[in-house]
Amino acid sequence: MNVKQRIEELHRLLHEHSHRYYVLDDPSISDGEYDTLFRELLELEKEHPELVTADSPTARVGGPPLDKFSQVEHRVPMLSLENAFNNDDLFDFETKLMRFLNTATPLTYVAEPKLDGLAVELVYEQGILVQGSTRGDGKTGEDISAQLRTVQAIPLRLTGTSPQLLEVRGEVFMAQKGFQRLNEVQLEQGKQPFANPRNAAAGSLRQLDPTITASRPLDFFAYGLSAPEETGCTRHYDVLQYLGELGLPINDLTKQCETIADVIIAFQELGDLRHELPYEIDGMVVKVDTLAIQERLGNKARAPRWAIACKFPATQATTTLINVEFQVGRTGAVTPVAILEPVTVGGVTVSRATLHNQDEIERKGLHYGDTVLIQRAGDVIPEIVKPIEEQRDSSAQPVLIPVVCPVCDHPLEKPAGEAVTRCNNPHCPAQRLRTLIHFTSKAGLDIEGLGKKCIEQLFAEGIVKDIPDIFTLDRNQLSELDGWGKKSADNVIEAVKGRKNPPLGRLLAALGIRFIGEVTAALLEQHYPTFDKLIGASREDLLEVDGIGEQVANSIVEYFGDERVVAMVTQLRESGVEPKVLLQNAETQPLSDQIVLFTGSLSQLSRSEAKKLVKENGGQIATSVTKKTTIVVAGDKAGSKLKKAMEMKKTVMSETEFLHLINKA
Numbered sequence: 001m002n003v004k005q006r007i008e009e010l011h012r013l014l015h016e017h018s019h020r021y022y023v024l025d026d027p028s029i030s031d032g033e034y035d036t037l038f039r040e041l042l043e044l045e046k047e048h049p050e051l052v053t054a055d056s057p058t059a060r061v062g063g064p065p066l067d068k069f070s071q072v073e074h075r076v077p078m079l080s081l082e083n084a085f086n087n088d089d090l091f092d093f094e095t096k097l098m099r100f101l102n103t104a105t106p107l108t109y110v111a112e113p114k115l116d117g118l119a120v121e122l123v124y125e126q127g128i129l130v131q132g133s134t135r136g137d138g139k140t141g142e143d144i145s146a147q148l149r150t151v152q153a154i155p156l157r158l159t160g161t162s163p164q165l166l167e168v169r170g171e172v173f174m175a176q177k178g179f180q181r182l183n184e185v186q187l188e189q190g191k192q193p194f195a196n197p198r199n200a201a202a203g204s205l206r207q208l209d210p211t212i213t214a215s216r217p218l219d220f221f222a223y224g225l226s227a228p229e230e231t232g233c234t235r236h237y238d239v240l241q242y243l244g245e246l247g248l249p250i251n252d253l254t255k256q257c258e259t260i261a262d263v264i265i266a267f268q269e270l271g272d273l274r275h276e277l278p279y280e281i282d283g284m285v286v287k288v289d290t291l292a293i294q295e296r297l298g299n300k301a302r303a304p305r306w307a308i309a310c311k312f313p314a315t316q317a318t319t320t321l322i323n324v325e326f327q328v329g330r331t332g333a334v335t336p337v338a339i340l341e342p343v344t345v346g347g348v349t350v351s352r353a354t355l356h357n358q359d360e361i362e363r364k365g366l367h368y369g370d371t372v373l374i375q376r377a378g379d380v381i382p383e384i385v386k387p388i389e390e391q392r393d394s395s396a397q398p399v400l401i402p403v404v405c406p407v408c409d410h411p412l413e414k415p416a417g418e419a420v421t422r423c424n425n426p427h428c429p430a431q432r433l434r435t436l437i438h439f440t441s442k443a444g445l446d447i448e449g450l451g452k453k454c455i456e457q458l459f460a461e462g463i464v465k466d467i468p469d470i471f472t473l474d475r476n477q478l479s480e481l482d483g484w485g486k487k488s489a490d491n492v493i494e495a496v497k498g499r500k501n502p503p504l505g506r507l508l509a510a511l512g513i514r515f516i517g518e519v520t521a522a523l524l525e526q527h528y529p530t531f532d533k534l535i536g537a538s539r540e541d542l543l544e545v546d547g548i549g550e551q552v553a554n555s556i557v558e559y560f561g562d563e564r565v566v567a568m569v570t571q572l573r574e575s576g577v578e579p580k581v582l583l584q585n586a587e588t589q590p591l592s593d594q595i596v597l598f599t600g601s602l603s604q605l606s607r608s609e610a611k612k613l614v615k616e617n618g619g620q621i622a623t624s625v626t627k628k629t630t631i632v633v634a635g636d637k638a639g640s641k642l643k644k645a646m647e648m649k650k651t652v653m654s655e656t657e658f659l660h661l662i663n664k665a
């Protein structure tokens with residue numbers, strides 16, 4: 001099999017497995033096996049950049065950052081929906097439709113959950129995703145193709161025989177779990193958390209840097225086409241099934257309704273189910289099923305006549321703020337949590353609510369004992385909207401963030417300009433426990449059998465105090481613990497053993513170093529083939545890596561410069577923990593060990609093409625002339641950087657010479 005064929009085979013395999021995983025929820029290979037195939041493809045594409053195609057699964061990691069979003073005209077306008085709020089509105093909807101059609105025959109409908117996210121259009125040509133855009137004003141949206149390609153649920157290539165052109169419409173959204181994790185990370189990094197999953201989804205898609213979008217847990221459901229009649233289907237419901245057959249995720253709570261009464265029942269049922277769903281919905285969309293009737297009904301100015309959105313009533317309630325607990329996270333961030341008099345909101349009993357941070361408490365002006373209005377926007381964790389000040393007791397005390405850590409009594413700090421209050425005591429037991437939980441969790445080394453509960457138990461028993469203790473667990477000691485047996489002890493010990501040689505990026509993400517999430521960790525892994533190279537990297541070294549900024553560089557240097565970390569790394573190695581070394585074919589590449597700087601304006605390449613070429617040929621990019629820079633490519637009007645390069649006796653070459661060097665002239 002030649003390289004091209006192998007790449008095609010890898011495309012096919014990766015598309016199939018990602019479809020099974022993200023759309024069918026039925027994986028047939030492990031994450032590790034998937035990673036291996038993915039890495040093989042990355043390597044082959046690196047060696048053969050001419051074989052990279054738009055639908056390559058590697059597009060999922062996100063391409064180079066954009067300068068701005070360009071505009072996209074929708075061939076068929078993307079409309080909005082009118083709202084219904086109760087059963088009467090739904091009966092009215094049908095009455096008006098029948099009047100408009102001048103018929104006495106009631107209609108049939110499709111009822112779909114109304115996802116609370118962002119409407120997007122995906123354009124497939126010959127089955128390949130060629131463009132993705134936002135709705136914008138309905139006529140013109142923004143081109144977010146690179147961002148949408150990173151959303152795993154969106155197929156880059158359709159399955160089966162696909163038409164020439166297909167314009168799919170659907171909703172990009174963020175599920176609850178991912179939203180909560182993202183907000184935890186935001187808080188840990190001193191950034192404002194997102195108010196709700198909708199904002200988080202919108203904010204993630206509107207990133208000019210698609211690698212940021214790639215790091216966000218976005219999801220997608222298709223709900224229609226710009227021109228459904230072109231499919232040959234006669235009903236909207238069949239269109240949805242057809243989209244499903246093409247590999248697009250469609251919502252399985254969609255119902256065909258014979259009458260408007262069935263629609264009302266479906267609305268009731270969906271409302272009951274709403275809070276058990278893993279994602280937020282804010283209502284149900286009702287669509288006339290027969291496409292020919294949709295066509296006859298047509299559109300009003302901004303919304304089709306044939307569809308309506310039934311909105312759920314807001315779920316709010318009042319209760320009493322009994323207390324505020326201050327929880328200490330992995331990085332020492334202190335998060336206030338409101339303890340409430342239990343109350344039922346939207347069918348769920350609520351006794352806790354997030355308060356985000358000190359600024360939020362001050363903005364709301366909360367006092368202990370306040371009667372508060374709380375709201376559950378489908379959130380698992382509800383929030384306090386406001387205190388009812390008229391009902392406040394005159395002796396009520398304001399809620400204040402403590403001055404010392406509630407766990408270890410270390411003085412707390414709140415750096416100017418940051419939203420987060422932090423305990424900076426590295427020995428704080430709360431932080432140690434959180435670090436351990438993160439280390440073994442899915443976001444870390446993903447050690448089976450060592451979930452949150454287990455780690456809490458092992459920490460409380462004093463068996464695991466620090467990360468290295470995980471690798472020296474004793475079978476007999478474990479099996480005697482409450483709730484454990486020989487079998488579970490063996491399983492955990494086996495699972496730990498299986499994680500002793502993780503990819504470097506994985507280990508870095510697991511250690512929970514500030515500002516080092518999965519994406520940054522993967523970037524570091526690419527540039528530092530061994531653990532020692534990374535540990536020894538200076539701030540300047542790190543800053544040479546494209547995509548690594550001051551914050552990350554400082555954080556790494558500080559982390560590995562800490563003698564406790566040095567001791568921990570030694571201990572880990574003594575227990576046989578050693579990250580896998582990435583397959584290196586750097587020696588054979590024209591720019592291996594070269595750090596290249598471009599200055600002045602280039603005439604044959606764009607800056608991003610030039611940077612891409614450097615990376616593809618095994619080199620690294622510099623943004624200023626330093627000791628490390630080895631080659632300076634000078635274009636027209638090169639100025640101070642060129643001068644400095646000459647002074648420092650660097651190899652200076654023209655754009656054409658550079659292209660010759662990498663055999664691209």
Ligand code: IVH
Nearest residue numbers: 079080081112113114115118119223285304
């Ligand atoms: S149909 C012409 N179906 O709701 C029909 N929209 O208020 C237009 N939405 O912008 C949309 N789930 O973002 C449709 N199953 C669904 C939907 C849905 C969510 C959103 C969509 C649209 C907004 C309209």
